[in-house]
Amino acid sequence: MSESEMGLRDRLIEVGVDLVTREGAQSLTLREIARRAGVSHGAPRRYFPTHLDLLSAIARRGFADLGARAETAIGDDDGDGDGDGDTNPRAQLMTLGRVYLDFALAQRGMYELMFRHDLLESGTLGLRETSLPLFGVLVDLVGRVRPHADAAVVAGALWANLHGIAQLWGWGSLQLATGAEDFVPLLTAALDAHLGPEER
Template sequence: MHTDDGLRARLVRIGGELVDRAGPSAVSLREIARCAGVSHGAPRRYFPTHLELLSAIAREGYADLAAMADAALSQAPGDPRTRLSVLVRAYLDFAITRPGRYELMFRHDLLASGHLRLRDASLPLFQLLTELVAQARPNLEPSAQVVAGALWANLHGIAQLWQWGSLPLATGATDPDALLDTALTAHLGPAT
């Protein structure tokens, strides 16, 4: 017999694995219940709606992305530009290796739903990006927050277009590092 918290966590983990394997559209409460070996009604005790379950999976994705970023940054030298480079690479690596979860994490319907305060879970990584931008370019105009937002939008575009195969096809690139370096330079200016 599973504890309530244990079963809830297991349902989220299994749902996340399904999202990673088959994409968000493949995830249903019934399919998660089947994979978890519980009755088809069991997930509804923890997630009354499909959006609540997807929000829990997305929240776990933000925690996983934050852990990846922290691990990568713990190995990075102290200068802000290098740390930014490491952070954006970790972000892209997450997007490429877990495309279903990445897609789910940025779905507007989930962020707007308010379930599990998902929008709040997305903010710490953006705050870190903003802090590193401010450190890399202390007197930046427009503000570091606006530049970080533009950089994040650029990274999101690189992640999506790389995942779809459009950027490798258009640029001939076999690795996105040059694109990431170019995005940093476009938003921060040349490295000094």
């Protein structure tokens, strides 16, 4: 693929990222992405044989963004806001949970796209290369807090809990049900439920 072809391929992805950020996952039609990229509606097919291929490339950007945010946050902060880079695994899990929920709520269109069943089931997304590294970080931290537990299972349950918080908070359901003004108490409760209460 020539440099100009790579440039157009990247531009199509960038347009898709911008479109999903501004208007949501439902706006990601091949025709609209091509129109905004300034190419014919058939041009994306040269680089992405199917619509799912293009959507998967856009979603991979979302996973990369989330992973980079998590890596930066965990490396720079332990959850107490002082930026001292401590390595307390429970505090790092709190930080990771905040990053995940902040991303899910601020990037709702991208978050929805990243977990679309048709993308995940198609195999085009490359789930192993995109989301599993971040899940591996979660498993490692859970294992350090609960060394005798099946860390992958506990991490999976915690991830499902975070995903549920993100969805229900985004819909306004949790605010209505709990009266919470932000998701931090729910995140703390989720960590306590899966890791046991924090020792004081």
